[in-house]
Amino acid sequence: MNSGVEPVRGSAVVVGASLAGLMAALALARIGMEVDVLERSDDTGRTGAALQAEPGLLEQLTGRGAASLRAAIPTGVQTWFAVHAALRAAADAECRIRLHQQTNVREARQDTGRAWVVTGDDKIFEGDIVIGADGHRSVVRRSVCPDKPDAEFAGYLIWIGIVDELAIAPQRHWPRDLAILNGGGHTFLGCSLPDDAGTREPGQGRLGWGWYDAGRNDLLRAQGCVVGNVVHHTLRAADIPEATYRELAREARKYWPSPWRDAVLDCIERRAVIGTPIAEYLPERLVDRRLALVGDAAHVPTPMTGNGFSASFRDALALAECVDECRGAGFEAALQRYQAMRLEDVRRLVQGGQNFSRGFARGG
Incomplete structure (x- = not known):
């Protein structure tokens, strides 16, 4: 049967x-x-x-x-x-x-x-x-x-954060396309993301960003994120030194336009940032x-x-x-x-x- x-x-x-x-x-x-x-x-x-x-x-x-x-x-x-x-x-x-x-x-x-x-x-x-x-x-x-x-360490990291658009000062035009920015030897990617309910209405979604940074490899090694040429773990928010948060805030104000600057600063203020060493x-x-x-x-x-x-x-x-x-x-x-x-x-x-x-x- x-x-x-x-x-x-x-x-x-x-x-x-x-x-x-x-x-x-x-x-x-x-x-x-x-x-x-x-x-x-x-x-x-x-x-x-x-x-x-x-x-x-x-x-x-x-x-x-x-x-x-x-x-x-x-x-x-x-x-x-x-x-x-x-x-x-x-x-x-x-x-x-x-x-x-x-x-x-x-x-x-x-x-x-x-x-x-x-x-x-x-x-x-x-x-x-x-x-x-x-x-x-x-x-x-x-x-x-x-x-x-x-896998081998590629020689740089990516800082990552996500912010609710409602948490940032109101913007007349919210980005809907991928943003690719360069400044101070850094590369920045930003994109619009839906919220948990799938909303993408302007001002009601999220902004996600990734900031590529090749200037803080010593920090990764000091925190044990990279040992030798091997990536071991991500640098979590609680392990990022206060001095590094202040440096990132200064650089964000200098290099990135609104609303990406605002998104980065909001994540820094909330200590909602991670730093992932790039492996290949x-x-x-x-x-x-x-x-x-x-x-x-x-x-x-x-x-x-x-x-x-x-x-x-x-x-x-x-x-x-x-x-x-x-x-x-x-x-x-x-x-x-x-x-x-x-x-x-x-x-x-x-x-x-x-x-x-x-x-x-x-x-x-």
């Missing part, structure tokens, strides 16, 4: 439940795989800026119509938090996905017939494949690329037999490319397509096809960003 439930068509362990991990899990579940997603955090303390959402993103990942989804992701520039929340809601609604939070993965392993990960408390999660979606400091990458395990990773491979990488675990371009999220989305779709079409040849063959499909594209993306980074870091 047909129950109407599709048979299980393999299993995967996805390490990381940020954007790339959730997208990979959704795409693999769509083709009938059982997916365990392991996330070391509990969703608190996450940080993110703005990104460009693809048309029909959730529909493509899940294979479901927009009306049947718990949350939608409108096309265009969105906050990281809004996109993550929608992906998380879709994953929670998918019976083939099991999310395990506060699960710290120590290493990834494999043999001829399976792949698995070992957690910090010695638990084992195994599947037909293991997908590393664990960011620029990926643990899974150490097994896939043991000769090149680390140019991959030589994405796969080792039953282990594969997606998103920032696979390739880390500077955010100046504007295509990091899109590349992660393409990774997820390509991974599911290759696994779905190559089942007869085996999972290892499927992952090799995934690598062939994605490697050159993501290398070009990272290399394009490196051209900017070399010039900007020297200029700072």
